Amino acid sequence: MNQVVISGTGLYTPPYSISNHELITCFNQYVRQFNADNASAIAAGDVVALDESSVEFIEKASGIKSRHVVEKTGILDPLRMVPHIPERPDDQPSIMCEMAVNAAHQALERAGRSAQDVDAVIVACSNLQRPYPAIAVEVQGALGIEGYGYDMNVACSSATFGIQTAMSAIQSGQARAVLVINPEITSGHLNWRDRDSHFIFGDACTAILLERADMATSPHQFEIVVMKLKTQFSNNIRNNFGFLNRGDASGIGKPDKLFRQQGRKVFKEVCPMAAAMITGTVKQADLQIEQIQRF
DSSP states (O other): OOOEEEEEEEEEOOSEEEEHHHHHHHHHHHHHHHHHHTHHHHHTTSSOOOOOOOHHHHHHHHOOOEEEESOOTTTTOTTTOSOOOOOOOTTSOOHHHHHHHHHHHHHHHHHTOOGGGOOEEEEEOSOOSOSSSOHHHHHHHHHTOOSEEEEEOOGGGHHHHHHHHHHHHHHHTSOSEEEEEEEEEGGGTSOTTOTTTTTSOOEEEEEEEEEETTTOOOSSOEEOOOOOOOOOOOSSEEOOOSGGGGGOGGGTTOGGGSOEEOHHHHHHHHHHHHHHHHHHHHHHTTOOGGGOOOO
16 A cells, blocks of 8 residues: 655635624624614614624634735625625636646645646545536646546545545555645625624645655645544534525525534534544554644
């Protein structure tokens, strides 16, 4: 079985950034207008008044001070609060492909590799802009990679599942090197009018090149010692947007078609599971927590 290393990484971030102050200015303006427009219904108890937010609340809840986005004017328009992302003709690269190629070039350069050294592309992300043709195959073609490509979705953990899948392909001899690329345009499915979640995501793309250890030449390599995956179903994080929505017009445009979560419940679910996974995996690798230098 071939040993696998991570030999190169890449990161693309869009040119626009939204600070907490900009975000709160827009959000609070929307809240005040909503409450004014619904004053009578709020007074009658038929509509719940919205609460304003603050920079202090965001930073205490998340530690986040700003986030990159592919477009900001639409997000910061209180009457819209959705990014302006025009559709592209079929003969132009998709926005996800464009982000992926930028990150992939950086990863290949850092690994000292070219497209001819790569056998597969996996695009793994929480939301894909279309079901087919696969974004990964589009990226594969744009980079000039022979071999195969496919998309995969495991929500927030898509990147780690992509790494596991790439590792297995290399271990088995199916591929010499695999690019795992994670283009995330979360601004497109984030509810910018939701006080509890509108601040926690941005847009970015990472790329990771995995290859056989005996073929890697990069001076900066990370050997994959052990991998373990785990999934657990929960409704506390959910997005109901999909192709079946057109079958029920009553649900179109409803908040559940965007990202939503019950933050406190998610925290109580995820943190114990993550802690157990970390300690168990470190133990499986015959290491001690004190030996870990980077998380």
